[in-house]
Amino acid sequence: MAETLPGKFRDRTEYTYAQVEGALCAWEWMIHNADRAPLKGWFETIGSSGMRMVSMQVRDICNRVYKHMEANGYEFEQAYDWTFVPGVIGYVDWDLLIDDNQYNGAPYDPDIHAIFTAMVAADKALRAPGDRYFNRVVTEAGKVVTMGCQKNAPHHVVKITVTVTVAASSAPVAGHAVGQELIEAIRRRKPSLLCGAQFELCSFEKPAVAA
Incomplete structure (x- = not known):
């Protein structure tokens, strides 16, 4: 369930640094x-x-959508x-929104899930799959444990090694698939930095089994 907005936003008196x-x-x-319409008329x-007061409430809506996105296993790149x-x-x-914020109208509580x-x-x-802004986060199958970066002279090739951890029951092929998915996520996140980089899946680690 998406978070609901308690009461009227303009009645709040404390804000975090991130909210500001x-x-x-x-x-x-x-x-x-x-x-531009519709802002021109309201300005x-x-x-x-x-x-300016309205912008604070707009930010709150954006933050609620962002948190809802994260709760649903997505990241925005x-x-x-x-x-x-x-x-x-x-x-x-x-x-x-403005009727609520400026004219004491009914609290404006948009459907956060519908926006997301x-x-x-x-x-x-x-957008094509490799170019999308919203991408699922790999959390259950594996995660990056270490990522080493080495620049090899004189060719200036960035070589990045990725170590992932997978479930104890996972087969090697499953671990390799997880690693490849993580590499693609890294490429999407830092396309300019990693342009031309060579990736190497160096190892997989499985959780230790308690005796």
Whole structure:
């Protein structure tokens, strides 16, 4: 179940550092789109001071979607500020949001799961599997234990060795598949750094069996 928003957001009096930073991400996007519908009309109606308060609630919605994404075993491999936040904002009902935030209307509590699934569906429709922004996190089958990086002169080839741990019952072929999936996740996460890198699956480790 997605987290629900307790009470009215504007009545909160304490915010974490991450919440403040996230609000600035939302505010930055809103400023860049202040001359476009539907924001243009609202900036003219309630001004920058009102829209700054709205940006804090927008950030809260973005954070709830992000946490819901993580709880469902996904990670987002693009910029949070310029990609994830605008993606969520595209599903915000600005009339209901501002009525809540500025005019004491009913609490605006969007369907977080519906926003998340819509973003994932749009990502799948627009991008090939290797280029998608949303990707499942490998948690049950294996994880990176060590990742060594060595730059070999004079060819300047980055050689990365990956050691993974797999379930004690896993066959070698299963461990190899997990390793390959992890390597692809690493490539997606740091494409510029790892361009031309050579990967080597050096070993697999299985949990020790208690005597």
